[in-house]
Amino acid sequence: MDALIIAARKATDPFVRMQLYEAIYKLSNYEVPILWLGQYKLVRTYWDWLHGRYYHPTLAERYDLLWEDPNAPSRPLGIGSYVNDASTYVIVTHGWPDTFDPAADYETFGWEIWHNIGDTLVTYWKEDTEHVQPDLAVAWAHDKEGTTWYFVIRGGVKAYDPWHDKVYNINATDVLFSIWRVAQLGLDPSWMITEFVDVNASSVLSEDELDQLLASGELTAEYAGQVATPKSLSELLQLFGYTGETAGVVKLKLTQPYGAILSILADPFVSVIPMQYVFDYSEGLQGKYQEALKASDYGRNPAAWATYIQPSEQDPSHLLLNQYPVGTGPYYVKEYQEGSYIVLEYNPYYWNKTLWSQQPYGSGGVPSHKTVIYLINDDANARISILTSGDADTGAIPLDRLEDVNGTQYPGTSFKVKVETGELEPTIVFIVLNTMKPPFDNVYVRQALMYAIPFEQIKNDVYNGFIERLYGVIPAGFPGHNDDLVIKYTFDLNKARELIEKSGIDPTQYKFEIWYNSGNTQREKIANYLQTIWSQLGFQVTIKGLEWPTLLDRVEKGDFDVYIIGWAPDYLDPDNYAGPMMYGGTKFSVLDFIKTTNPAEVEALFTEG
Structure with a gap:
């Protein structure tokens, strides 16, 4: 096998x-x-005042891309002063995220949250499964063998730390550190990096260095169905239609060509976190940020970070992010009570908040959904009651109970609960x-x-x-x-x-x-x-x-x-x-295959030993 x-x-x-x-x-x-x-x-259950729902097989919906009828009812939730109204998206579900640390989380609940509070190098836009789109990388190219990839990092991106009300500027070093840290911790999702990326052979480059590499004509860029050999950084950025500022380049060295590498890099577990945040607040690492940067030659030798980040669930950076996540996405975790609720609030520092000046996603740089609340309840009857009362907009309803909610009408309105199947x-x-x-x-x-x-x-x-x-x-x-x-x-x-x-x-x-x-x-x-x-x-x-x-x-x-x-x-x-x-973990000193329909050729291989 x-x-x-x-x-x-x-x-x-x-x-x-x-x-x-x-x-x-x-x-x-x-x-x-x-x-x-x-x-x-596919089965989803929600009130028909909710609009814009879409389905992607690997990524959850982004809540800032959904919106509600302005006449949706307003209902107090009994959690502080929060109400479920047209600007608040409420999900009633069960369970709890395994962890808030993206480098350790390997389950759908945590990934759903990180898709909304974090950014990755690349992403998919809504239902598209064929072409990855720029996210924190605004352009990319690779060598002819497909084993070395170069990603130009978006400038002007900030990570918001709500726990200390601080903002961190994001650059290529943060991106590489985040991916390197996944491999170093060695926790559940790390295999997708360690199997295909040699993080210690990867590095940060300057834009000038990438420009010189492109001039050789040895790099290929593929985007939106186009394949090109750009001869300069400006040509590469032009191919991707980007004209803004940049924040360095990340070189990822693969262990082998792997066609799905971009799809992996779109997964929420490789969401970018600010390296300085880790060193500002992880126990034992405070005050060592500049030291760690210099030790790695500012990202050119990431192996030096192994002095500070340990492959363990007890690593200080994991213990920090497990409770206090910080990201660059459209939302941030505002507060939570384990087993009860999680509140996300829109991120005023989000790099793409101009999207929220476009109807129906938002107005004036503020999304239609300002707040997202997960209500946690492991009792199916209670979840049904919470949804049908209008306290939640959507919910995890057992498939054998769909008829208990389908068509429920909100009193005094024409709004109904909808069961969508696919x-x-x-x-x-x-x-x-x-x-x-x-x-x-x-x-x-x-x-x-x-x-x-x-x-x-x-x-x-x-x-x-x-x-x-x-x-x-x-x-x-x-x-x-x-x-x-x-x-x-x-x-x-x-x-x-x-x-x-x-x-x-x-x-x-x-x-x-x-x-x-x-x-x-x-x-x-x-x-x-x-x-x-x-x-x-x-x-x-x-x-x-x-x-x-x-x-x-x-x-x-x-x-x-x-x-x-x-x-x-x-x-x-x-x-x-x-x-x-x-896969059981076997390592082979030699492993290859031939394509043949000739049994004698196969027999000869065994005869030859």
Whole structure:
């Protein structure tokens, strides 16, 4: 499996990639270290006074791009003086972000927040999935091998620190420091940097240095479907249509060519934070900002920062940002009470606030949504009540309860709750087994459990039909998904018992617990179904709900038996499923592949050793 995954990362030929990912899909179906459940269909529930909603498969909506009918009702929320009115966007949901540190966060809630409080080098505009757009990078180019990338950083960008009411100017050193820090901490999302970027071989350059490199004619720029070989910085900026000030250049050195690198750099975990903020307020680092800058030769030798930032959850910069996030985006975290609410306020220092002088996004440099409030409630009945009362504009409503809210009319108005449905999303749900301990280290046991999943019942009773069956790691719509190659696991307890017998284990000797995140009633129902049915196979099964951050922390340490979880892609490539879910960490001294249909040629390779 690991060899296939690495080979697929190296492959550039679409045909070869397809064959490799089909093999990965087939193997993930046979080995089933993860019990694949299904792929979601798009469903959203909200009041029809809310406008501008859009869908992107990897990035959340930006709340400053949404707006409300000016006649939307005004309702006090019981949190200070906050009210839900046309200028306040209220979301009722469950759970809690794993962390407020972007370099450590690897789950949808935290990424949703950071997409609104942070900026990355590049981004996607609304629904566009084909072309990345400038964000903090205003232009970029790469060498012919695709292993060295140059990003020109936008000038005039400021990060706002609401905790101390301070403003920091952002430049190329801050950008490189933020990406380098992701790799150095080595926390959950770091693999997307460490696998593809050599952060210590990366550096900060001046605009003049990039201008000289461009003059050689060796760099290629691609933007909005155009491919060019600009011979100067001015030509490069002209290609991207940028005329403003700049703040240095970041050179990223890749470990290998990787076609999805720009999509990775659009992910919220690489949001840029001000380096000086980290050194102003992290315990033990105060007063060492200039020292760290000089040690790194102002970003030309980022490896020097390892003296100050440690690969640990106890690193002072992580402990700081975990509680007090600071970013450059359209909003900032104003206040929060864990397990209760999070308040975002529009950022008056946002570099692109001219957008808010355009209707319908805002007026006079102020967005239509001045405030965003997350109301946290793990009780589904309470969330339904909060939404239908008008206290929230949108909410996380269980799919089997949609009819309880659909069409609800606000008293004295024509406003109604709307349930919007769409096509398949690239988001999947599955059951993770701890294959490091018995009985889950036995492939026949794992296959038996796949045959003991009542999918049709789960599809209809839990997801109200808004899910389709998945048989392997790669969802429909991606290269490699081919159900003609795999076992079609159906609900068959007799087949499950046959496989248990074939495995040689005695199921009555095994007791295990199935976990789900508290407040997710759909996963709770699935756990109940599994408890009932797997107990019929002889296992002793219990279930337990854990708070979201607790669940993530426990499973990361391998401290679990079974848990139910979902996956939304970080970037749109089959490797973003195969890599994080199936790669086991094997390193190869030699790994290559050939494209051939001649069996004799393959045989010769083995003969030659």
